[in-house]
Amino acid sequence: MDLTDAILDYRRFLKRKNYSAHTVKNTINRLKHFVVLLPVPLEQTGYEQVKQYIEGLMNRHRAPVTINCHLASIRGFFDYLNDEGLLRIANPVKRGCGVRVSHPLPRYLPEDQLERLFAVIKRPRDRAMFMLMLRCGLRVEEVARLTLGAVDLGQRRIRVESGKGRKDRIVYISNDAETELRRYLRIRCSIKSRNMFVVEKGLCRGKPLSVRGIQKRIEHYARKAKIRVSCHQLRHTMATQMLNADAALVTIQDLLGHNWIMTTQRYCKVSNVKVQRDYYQAMERIIARSEGQDAS
Secondary structure (H helix, E strand, O other): OOHHHHHHHHHHHHHHOOOOHHHHHHHHHHHHHHHHHOOOOHHHOOHHHHHHHHHHHHHOOOOHHHHHHHHHHHHHHHHHHHHOOOOOOOOOOOOOOOOOOOOOOOOOOOHHHHHHHHHHOOOHHHHHHHHHHHHHOOOHHHHHHOEHHHEEOOOOEEEEOOOHHHOOEEEEOOHHHHHHHHHHHHHHOOOOOOEOOEOOOOOOOOOEOOHHHHHHHHHHHHHHHOOOOOHHHHHHHHHHHHHHOOOOHHHHHHHHOOOOHHHHHHHHHOOHHHHHHHHHHHHHHHHHHHHHHHHO
16 A cells, blocks of 8 residues: 555545645644654554654643644544555554543633733724624634625624634624724725735735734734733633623524533633622522521
8 A cells, every 4th residue: 555645545535525624734744744753564553653653742742632633633544544445454543542631721811901902902903803803702713714795894793604613603793893893994995805804014915814923913912011812812701701791601602603512611610700790699698598587
């Protein structure tokens, strides 16, 4: 079996399954990394080689999530080879051999840090971008891909196309987000591009702003405001604020595009305002009931 041909065939298989270009690229890169370091022919690969590969990634200080992504790519490749009859060996990536992953609580920005952040953001484009993350819960990739046609300011809503998992969803635009978007669009009109957010200066003027370009902007403003913040924290902040404002969990799930309600429920653990309010309200009722019983 020609290994290069097998990987190319697997790449075509992933494309036929309609995986995103980003997923296909990362999967193939991980496979190439694995086979280059493989000390035996592919046909002789066993669990021992997989364990050595895991240890090698750990020695390079790769994160547990990254290591598990590598293992998932390798497991899928061997499943494909077996299903196609190209290789008849047990899948060397055993179930349960992944690295244990911790699940830290989502980090959000308190109000004082939000004020400091937006106080240093002066450019209309950047204010609009980060306001969409904060008020609409958009991921950085979704902001980078956002097109003019997906935004309906009249209905005050955005159609998020091919979000995570290639799912579409509708999100809504708050008053302050609408104000920032309109302000940006007034100065953007002369730039010909279907993408909402574009490079404004230099040789790349008019080209879509990349994910990394957006991340560099938030890093720049974080340094100016002297706070720690990422694009994804703005999305976490939106979810936490909505929960504290008594929005239903299923509503937040739909707006964020979560597959599982359990993912959204993580915000309940950091939504201290709501927990605190519910606690004191319940305690007041308990104490009042207890005092009423004592009086009788």
